[in-house]
Amino acid sequence: MEIASIITIGDEILIGQVLDTNSSFLARALEEEGIHVGSMISIGDNEQQIEETLRKELSAKDIVIVTGGLGPTKDDITKKVLFRLSGSKKWVEHPGQLEMVHLILRSRGLDVLPINLAQAQVPDKAEVIVNKKGTAPVMVFRSSEGKGTLYSLPGVPFEAVGAIPDVMADIRSHNSLASITHRSVMVYGIAESSLSEMIASWEDALPSDMHLAYLPDPLTGIRLRVSVYGGDKEKNEKRVDAQLAGLKAILGNLIYSLEDSSLQKSIGEILKERAETISAAESCTGGEIAHLITSVPGSSAYFLGSVTSYAISVKEKVLGVPSSVIEKYGVVSAEVAAAMAEGVRKLTSSDYAVSTTGLAGPGGDGINPEGTVWIAVTGPRGTRTVRYSYKNDRARNIQRFAASALNFLRLYLLEGE
Amino acid sequence: MEIASIITIGDEILIGQVLDTNSSFLARALEEEGIHVGSMISIGDNEQQIEETLRKELSAKDIVIVTGGLGPTKDDITKKVLFRLSGSKKWVEHPGQLEMVHLILRSRGLDVLPINLAQAQVPDKAEVIVNKKGTAPVMVFRSSEGKGTLYSLPGVPFEAVGAIPDVMADIRSHNSLASITHRSVMVYGIAESSLSEMIASWEDALPSDMHLAYLPDPLTGIRLRVSVYGGDKEKNEKRVDAQLAGLKAILGNLIYSLEDSSLQKSIGEILKERAETISAAESCTGGEIAHLITSVPGSSAYFLGSVTSYAISVKEKVLGVPSSVIEKYGVVSAEVAAAMAEGVRKLTSSDYAVSTTGLAGPGGDGINPEGTVWIAVTGPRGTRTVRYSYKNDRARNIQRFAASALNFLRLYLLEGE
Numbered sequence: 001m002e003i004a005s006i007i008t009i010g011d012e013i014l015i016g017q018v019l020d021t022n023s024s025f026l027a028r029a030l031e032e033e034g035i036h037v038g039s040m041i042s043i044g045d046n047e048q049q050i051e052e053t054l055r056k057e058l059s060a061k062d063i064v065i066v067t068g069g070l071g072p073t074k075d076d077i078t079k080k081v082l083f084r085l086s087g088s089k090k091w092v093e094h095p096g097q098l099e100m101v102h103l104i105l106r107s108r109g110l111d112v113l114p115i116n117l118a119q120a121q122v123p124d125k126a127e128v129i130v131n132k133k134g135t136a137p138v139m140v141f142r143s144s145e146g147k148g149t150l151y152s153l154p155g156v157p158f159e160a161v162g163a164i165p166d167v168m169a170d171i172r173s174h175n176s177l178a179s180i181t182h183r184s185v186m187v188y189g190i191a192e193s194s195l196s197e198m199i200a201s202w203e204d205a206l207p208s209d210m211h212l213a214y215l216p217d218p219l220t221g222i223r224l225r226v227s228v229y230g231g232d233k234e235k236n237e238k239r240v241d242a243q244l245a246g247l248k249a250i251l252g253n254l255i256y257s258l259e260d261s262s263l264q265k266s267i268g269e270i271l272k273e274r275a276e277t278i279s280a281a282e283s284c285t286g287g288e289i290a291h292l293i294t295s296v297p298g299s300s301a302y303f304l305g306s307v308t309s310y311a312i313s314v315k316e317k318v319l320g321v322p323s324s325v326i327e328k329y330g331v332v333s334a335e336v337a338a339a340m341a342e343g344v345r346k347l348t349s350s351d352y353a354v355s356t357t358g359l360a361g362p363g364g365d366g367i368n369p370e371g372t373v374w375i376a377v378t379g380p381r382g383t384r385t386v387r388y389s390y391k392n393d394r395a396r397n398i399q400r401f402a403a404s405a406l407n408f409l410r411l412y413l414l415e416g417e
Numbered sequence: 418m419e420i421a422s423i424i425t426i427g428d429e430i431l432i433g434q435v436l437d438t439n440s441s442f443l444a445r446a447l448e449e450e451g452i453h454v455g456s457m458i459s460i461g462d463n464e465q466q467i468e469e470t471l472r473k474e475l476s477a478k479d480i481v482i483v484t485g486g487l488g489p490t491k492d493d494i495t496k497k498v499l500f501r502l503s504g505s506k507k508w509v510e511h512p513g514q515l516e517m518v519h520l521i522l523r524s525r526g527l528d529v530l531p532i533n534l535a536q537a538q539v540p541d542k543a544e545v546i547v548n549k550k551g552t553a554p555v556m557v558f559r560s561s562e563g564k565g566t567l568y569s570l571p572g573v574p575f576e577a578v579g580a581i582p583d584v585m586a587d588i589r590s591h592n593s594l595a596s597i598t599h600r601s602v603m604v605y606g607i608a609e610s611s612l613s614e615m616i617a618s619w620e621d622a623l624p625s626d627m628h629l630a631y632l633p634d635p636l637t638g639i640r641l642r643v644s645v646y647g648g649d650k651e652k653n654e655k656r657v658d659a660q661l662a663g664l665k666a667i668l669g670n671l672i673y674s675l676e677d678s679s680l681q682k683s684i685g686e687i688l689k690e691r692a693e694t695i696s697a698a699e700s701c702t703g704g705e706i707a708h709l710i711t712s713v714p715g716s717s718a719y720f721l722g723s724v725t726s727y728a729i730s731v732k733e734k735v736l737g738v739p740s741s742v743i744e745k746y747g748v749v750s751a752e753v754a755a756a757m758a759e760g761v762r763k764l765t766s767s768d769y770a771v772s773t774t775g776l777a778g779p780g781g782d783g784i785n786p787e788g789t790v791w792i793a794v795t796g797p798r799g800t801r802t803v804r805y806s807y808k809n810d811r812a813r814n815i816q817r818f819a820a821s822a823l824n825f826l827r828l829y830l831l832e833g834e
Contacts, residue, residue, distance in 0.1 A: 013441075013444075013457070014444055014448075014454045014455070014456070014457065015444055015445065015448040015454065016440075016441045016442065016443070016444030016445030016446070016447075016448055016454075017445070017632050018441075019436065019438060019441050020437070020441075020457075021436060023433075023459075024430075024433045024435075024436050024437075025433065026433070027430075027431055027432055027433030028432065028433030028434070029433070030433075031431075031432040031433055037431040037432065037433075038431070038460075038461070038466070039431070039458060039459060039460050039461075039466075039470075040430070040431065040437075040458070040459040041456060041457070041458050041459075042440075042456060042457040042458075043455075043456050044455070044456075049455070049456075053456075108808075158809075158810065215434050277728075279731075280725075282704075282707075286707050286708055286710070286711025286712070286716075287699075287704035287705065287706070287707025287708035287710075287711060287723060287725070288704065288708050289704070290699075290703050290704025290707070290725040290727075291703055291704035291705050291708050291815075293703070293704075294703025294704060294725070294727065294815075295703070295811070295812065295815070297778075297779055297811060299703075299727070300727050300728070303727050303728075304727060304728040304730065304731050305724065305725045305726045305727045305728055305731035305735070306704060306724070306725040306727075307722065307723070307724050307725075307735075308697075308704070308707040308711070308722045308723040308724075308725070309722045310707075310711065310716070310717050310720050310721060310722045310723075311694075311717070311720075311721040311722055311765070313721065313765070313766065314696075314721050314722035314764075314765050317764070317765075317766075318722070318724075318735075318764055318765070347731075347734070347735055348728070348730070348731050348734075348735065349730065349734075361714075362714055391525075392575075393575065394712070394714060395712065398708075398711075398712070
């Protein structure tokens, strides 16, 4: 199995100003190909440290991917090290990247300065993959010191992530990677430990070459991934699918997708297919449900809108929640959640509506503890409500509330199917 | 100057499943104390690799902070390595942490299993800082091999981040750190390069012991931080304040806070002081403005609510935007933005309202390119509109639109002050 190392260069990461998201994206892409990431290292814009780190990793790993250190004001340090380590003799201009430098700066209405032109200069031992999203090229050094192949990527996240498909294609074409089959199943509404119990006998009966991974996330639930390394890919896909049919029989509607997805995407697919619409009324989630739904491109086809009713006056006046209901049951109650959902459904004339009212914290309301939420869903088959209770901080509670509301809506949409 | 190394242990980071946020929080805390972070390293749950990495870093750095590797099912590997490296002779039970294990599991309604009790067992050379948020203790090894002091923290982010103040206090009390003075100024509404030009002569005239850092972020704008290392802290604070007065004279309302803050927090402070209220009408930002405003604890004091009017029907029916205005000017227009803001202000009876209508992408509408947004603010002094244009992906455009809208609202609130 190939072993990889991911190295990030940049002072801004070491002072905690910027979160290193590039390494995570790269790791995921490598792992999906069955390449084991042995370490991730972040170092500063320091020539000696860059050289030492690259030298060490290249001697120990098959693949070394470096991001950062290539900005127009920084390129000399990292590039100088790459020049030396690769045993290059001279600098050459790469015409494809030079054209890209001109194109990109022109499209931004900027002058092309000598500092920009220098970005198309690479050590003669570098193979260049033209960076279509930025001025710094992706460089590949196959004959570098040590045993590893080195990939140098720009640090700007959308350029680094943009280069991943080309880098992975290059890695595939230069390594005889074992075939790898991944299938994901998305699960929501069950704790990891309970899920593990529920599918224990199914998991135990999996053929020994199938590996199961639990990949949890507060907004998307648990991604169950089955992987097979090696063998005939087409055959393996069929074998995995057969196993997943068994999983589906056990978990039923706890599964919301048989591929890598999100609750908001799954809901969107159901609604688009049926040409139906939704709306939302949010109190404690404060806009997060609408934000998640509209993060999906094309969501305007089924999402009509929402009301964030933070004040009681807005619950009453805009959503039509009777003040008697609020007085009798309190703001955080099944009755208010139901009236909010029914109110926004009427207001927007949507087919379905979802609502939340609760306490994200800090602090409870004297009756309900912090972390309590009432969720309602309404539609042609009437109104349903549910109560959940979480123990997180405000930001995480808001995420949990919103994801639970989306899942409750999903289950309503699937009723009778 | 003390040099630190941050090490994260956990396979879930190396497969790209989890983003390592702990290291970033730790780096920021260390940097604020003037401690230089030389490297951040992520490695897997592998005994040999853990031992090699800790040994190397302890020999090269003054402070080594390790997070992760301490879960109830993992503790044997990392703890065994710590036992060996510290030259410990036996395992001892820490009564304070043992009590915490009981307390925490009881509060979660869980049984205390032997595996949990083992978490209060530490190598005899460890000093324990009781972890008040979890079952695994924070361990300090001062007599470890090499020159560095090693801090072992749990990996769960809210436990690791929760332990930072105690760890920093321990570092301060065991190192004679130079005094350090930091002051931050928050700026929004100007590009980094223009800001740099605008304050060039002020920056050049800064006393040589004052260091300026630009810390940009899409949601909060640019944080300008002035730091002085060493010297008399009280005196330095006065000296920095005098310089910041000069900066304020140059930048005026481009500055939204003279301390580390966010636009939504600053707006909240203004509104709370005046006992005034706001509401929002969102189209392309799809709930993000409401989400940002309500991410601030206590925002219910001034945020009445919002309408996400994704569909034209909701713009017309709920917000009262005349269909003739939409027909004449198009959905993405100053006129529709103004009518939306005025509509939601009337609907919620708020003092002020802010609105957005635009194209987050992918794709434009034939007239306006992707990345266009019209923002309106309305209040007692009438309605103002502004148009911005960005070139990012959908998610980033939504963030930029929302932050620009909050800033436009802020400037309206400050008019005449």
